[in-house]
Amino acid sequence: MNRTDRLSLAHLWVAIGAFGVAAAMAFMQALSRASLDLPWRSAKLYYISVTAHGVLMALVFTTFFIMAFGYVVVTRALERAPAAPGLAWAGFWTALAGTLAAVVAILAGKATVLYTFYPPLQAHPAFYIGLTLVIVGSWCWAAVMLLSYRAWRREHEGAPAPLAMHGMLATVIVWLIATVGVAAEVLLQLIPWSLGWTKTVDPVLARMLFWYFGHPLVYFWLLPAYVIWYTVLPRVAGGKLFSDPLARLVFVLFILLSTPVGFHHQFMDPGVSAGWKLLHTFLTFGILFPSFVTAFTVTASMEVAGRMQGATGLLDWLGKLPWREPLFSSVALSMILFAFGGVGGAINASFGMNAVVHNTAWIQGHFHLTVGSAVALTFMGASYWLLPRLSGRELELGLLARVQPYLWFVGMMLFSFSNHITGLMGMPRRVYDAGYDGSAVAATWRGLTGVSAVGGLFLFASAAFFMMVMIGTALAGKKKEPDPILWAEPLYPVVERRTILDRYGLWTAIAILLVIVAYAYPLWAHLRMARFGSPGFSPF
């Protein structure tokens, strides 16, 4: 194992560890929602576990996996060691220390504020400082990624970045623009307030800053998954990437449109006027476009793979695909789940229609298809592919790895569809118990919360299989010369020179301009309004 793979592996293992803990918490929540009387069931434990699940899955598992994958792209696509390895390791340790601080605060019951931590719910300062350190760590990673690209570019006059690096650069740019919002919220509002230096915070301002960050956050998760779909999947499927330039265009569109859309998370908020919400709605629908293109290009790449294996009919290429290969099946199944998630997302974004689903169980049904499937299942599939190649050990318990994506798929269909339906029936999300004192309408949710719990059982089994394969491979996998990490080749040869799609500075500048259009006036008007701050509350 070389030294740079140690860097990737360290990040990968933190991601896997966070996933394992968070998955166990999730199972308990699904059972609790179904009102199953477990001996250790309590409201306090439930809300602690919702907080820990959200933080560990959405912030820690994703961020650490993405950092690991970023370093893999540098070493295998740019074919060089990451620039500034000291900074890279400093980022790792900073983010890990931050994670531990936040997790200790959560498990001690001092930060039961969920992963959205809306004030005036007030957590222990260690929670906010811990999350800040996670982000500072990710900034070190972002700097290493940019420095590595700059060094590569100097040696490759005029050549476009390999597609995988192009996608990771888009990820880095989206992340750097997005985290400005949460940094402002946490550093200017929440940390001074939780330390008692300031008495009050403005909750709507906090929500504006949080969702400025919160929506591009989902693209920070999704873009590395897309990189895997575009640059790893076609090769694993035995084919070629259908189109390299369109893939580049997709990533550029995400740089532009990821951030100026945050008000679609605040449709139901007072204090934000309807006109700005409508502008963000229009931009939000713009982001559907690159995902539609991705669905086409990646599916077309799979068809190319099937035809290269000899398929000739209309649909027989599907049968030629390697459905027993865990990376392939993970990505293919995650794409099917994501298609439903995308349709649901368009509904959520539909301005007035959002009132029907806002903060109902529909929402958790939705984001378990997106981040919980398109992203998480892809990352798990990629872990089966990465771990042996990075650690030089054969994948252990291969049968479990083969079954695991299908279990996730079945579990997620049961969990997500039942939650979409109970959401439409009016069941709120994130409640410890949905009984409402024997309310007749609440009783109609019961059968489906049971279905959701069965889905949770499948998902938990799937997560446990994943953990067993990972740990089994690390402890008992046969040592061997690792297979190389190879990227998909495009069907048509790549343009040899950089084009306008490779002008990252230009796209970043336009993205910032769009952010200014979408946010400058509403923020300025908000700050000028006579507002009253809220003192903190810790009702947990």
Add this chain to the structure above:
Amino acid sequence: VNVAFYEKLCMWAAGVLIVAFLTTIAVGVAGSALQPPSHVETIDPTKVWNDPRFVRPGVTVDAHGATVIAVGMMFAFMPAEIRVPAGRHVTFRLTSADVIHGFQIVGTNGNTMVVPGYISQFTTVFREPGEYLIVCNEYCGLGHHVMSAKLIVEEVRP
């Protein structure tokens, strides 16, 4: 750049679909005034109970419809039972005395965040008389799941 025929077709289809989605939203906004609750009005959250706008939570009915004044707090709504006339415009005015809450009338599209320091306002019409469950749909602490109220929509006698 060489773009394959099917690819172009897919991109056009995606574009048309997005325009169709946005058109339905625009029609909803222009035709049915379908807007999310976006009222902008502030209030001192530490003095809600003394503020003239919220000093008397409850329902006032006049010839045009009804106005509901309500406060969300950990872990109840005040008032806990709200009676409004069916088929008339009902305007809800809500605020919070502590943390952020949600106010969702199950089985309707009545849904808003209730944020301390701000007044949420929306107007709707309940066509079906009956009893509705109101729930808090934003996590507000350990009693979040018991925070609920009742809306009773009454037939108006001519």
